[in-house]
Amino acid sequence: MKTTLVGINSAYTHTNLAIYYLFNNSIPKGIDAEIKQYNINMPKENVLDDLFSQKSDIYIFSCYIWNIEYILHIASSLKKITDAIIIFGGSEVSFNAKDYFDKYDFIDYIVAGEGEEITLKLLSKLQKNEEVNIQNVFDKSSKDYTYIKQHINFNDVIFPYKNVDMKEFENKIIYYESQRGCPYNCSYCLSELDKRLRFRDLKKVKEEIMFFIKNDIPLVKFIDRTFNADNKRAKEIIRFILDNSKHTKFHFEVCANLLDDEIIELFQSAPNDMFQLEVGLQSINENTIKEINRTTNTEKIGQNVTKLLKNDNVHIHLDLISGLPYEDIESFKKSFDYAYNLKPHMLQLGFLKVLHGTMMEKSKDKYDLKYNNFTPYEILSNKWMDYSDLSKLKDIEFLVDKYYNSNNFYNTLEYFVDKIAKTPYDFFEKLSIYFSKNELYKRSLSKEDLYEHLYYFLKPFDDNLAKNLISFDYLSYMKIRKPNKYFIEDIETVNKEKIFEIIKKEEFKNKYLKEYSTLSTKEIYKKINILKFFINPVTKEKKETYILFKNIKEDKVRMGYKFYII
Structure with a gap:
């Protein structure tokens, strides 16, 4: 019996952590398993042809908002030309399995939640041709499609990159997690459904970090939702990296208001560009922060981000989200100006995505929230911002990304933003008017064109x-x-x-x-x-x-x- 684990990534440099977990933890003896990775920019017919050539009995697809449309196209065609069993898993299908079975008849099973143990059970049942009756494994005949939260012992999970040829990751990003769950309950995030924080044994984490370092992996992105949820533990990991890493860069998502002076000093002592930190500011509107169940201290975030930027040795990525409740366009401008004036290396203007299973989805009527029915389920309007407001912010996002985030115009912006505009937002709004007037948004622009x-x-x-x-x-x-x-x-x-x-x-x-x-x-x-x-x-x-x-x-x-x- 042969199984192919399929990862469809959003870019060539990305990799799929989930299928490596399954490869090392979920394949019963007697089943031949192989990993196949592609990206959404590849011609679908080429991917279909390659998967067909595997002649597998089972295909397992790892599903997310950025790849589900692509996967549906591939899987539907694959079902028509093979007798293979098609299995979906991942966050995109875990909380709305019934919708997928109602719409698509080519899906045989959906695995919801943490997949290592239940995928092992499912493949064992299929291998023995036994009836499948496993919690959080759904099929067309399931009477109840409710995902029941289950937690596995994270320390029992085998390192996902064991028994894998690391040459596959040359010039690619590796994803890794040292903890599962999140202590917070932000209403727009799926992590709020898993509040139980589970840490991987530090000895194992250090051994696994050394594995990346010895293999000269260029970038390891920790997908821990809050890397510094335990500051003491975070410091130990940082010290270990400082003592051992030579070329490998590490990326963490941190809660900036939890950072203390000691951990900031550790980052400040690091060689240039050894660490990348992603900081979720999201908004400075207190009513917004309260409504989305975040516990943040805007002033503390600002102070700590400023300290982290002092030596210009750690790459700081600061996030805002447009379309949150109680944030109208004037409020968002204030959030934007606050974030911009901190001078992060990258300012990410995201737009609210209404994910299945979140509190945000359940509150859509309360907020008069309109959003796209298709992935990535992005906001179209709400009580506080209409479509035209969000459309303007899309233009601002484009300009910030091209001019500010590229870092190629640093000295020019550093001088002119304050000289010709009252606020940073005002500057980009003026630039946006110029772009619209000259129909530049409709053109493909080179770097030279931008200058x-x-x-x-x-x-x-x-x-x-x-x-x-x-x-x-x-x-x-x-x-x-x-x-x-x-x-x-x-x-x-x-x-x-x-x-x-x-x-x-x-x-x-x-x-x-x-x-x-x-x-x-x-x-x-x-x-x-x-x-x-x-x-x-x-x-x-x-x-x-x-x-x-x-x-x-x-x-x-x-x-x-x-x-x-x-």
Whole structure:
């Protein structure tokens, strides 16, 4: 009997943790199991053909809001061309199994909740051709589709990447969890349905972290809902990583108001970009925070995020959610401005998704909540925001992502946001009007286009300063030696002979070019450029300034390629 475990990811670099858990914990003796991973950007006919070629008796699909439509297409076709049993599992189908059986006749079983033990039971029954009567395993004939919360002993679960060829993860992200459950009950989140927090034994966690480090995994993302729910435990894990990791980066979701000075100091002591932290601010509206059952301290979050950003060595990702109850457009602007002024490395503007089984879904009538019937079940309107409000925020989200989150326009934004607008939101609203007027939202824009249009937008306010700052950002964040864009043609390139004369000097080389100490002057010239600006782009002082650019990445998280004012 052969089983194929299918993971459909949202991008090539992503991987599916669930199918690795099943591979190591849920396959009875005598069943041959294989993992197959794809992504939603792949042609469906290619994926179908590859799965068909497996000639499996059972196909198990891991289902989430980002892949369910793709899976339905594949699974329906697979059922028509094989006699295989089709099994769905995952958060998307655990709380609305009946809807799926009512709509689709090609699904044989749905496994709800934590799947390791019940999938093992289900496959054992199918292997022996026995009647399936397992709690939280549903089929077309089930009389009750209610998911009954069950918890397995997390310490008994076998490490998901055991017996797996780690070459499969080259240039990919690995997902890992050191705890299950969440102590909080945010009304929009499925984690509020599992409040029992279960920690994996720290000895095992350390052994598993070492496994990632020894295998040179580039990025490990902990999917713990609140990594620092136990600060003492979190500190021990951080210290272990600091003592052992060389190249592997670790990502945690943290509750920022729970962080104490000791854990912040640990993060501050880390090498550049060893840690990424995701912080859920969501809103600063107190009525909103209370209504969605969050327990946060906005002031404390702000203080701790500011401390974490001090050394610019830890990547900070700050989240807001649009469409929450009691948050109208004016309230959201305040939340946006507060978040933006903290200067995180990434500001994520999310939109409320009304997930099956959550308290938010149960309160949809109370909030007059309208949302899309299809995944990802995103909000369309509520009592406080109409569709036009949310549509405007979609445009703002696009601009924040392209201009702020890319980090490629840091110096330009740092200066102009406060100079031409009352608030950060006001700046992006003005930029959005410019984009709409010029129909830029309807176009596919390259990085060069983004620089060009930001210059056009800022030109009426201060042409010379805009040109200098945008040119500086372009040369700092794009791996380029010679300026070749019209908006930087006025930035004077120092001629070759002059550059050779400068870089030949031992004092200059010792101060600015230590990385190139073994190279000849000719070889160094190929890796640098020196330009003359009419304004100091860092201090904004209006004076002639020479800047050395090198094609070497800066040590700090926020910076691009190295530069020196000489």
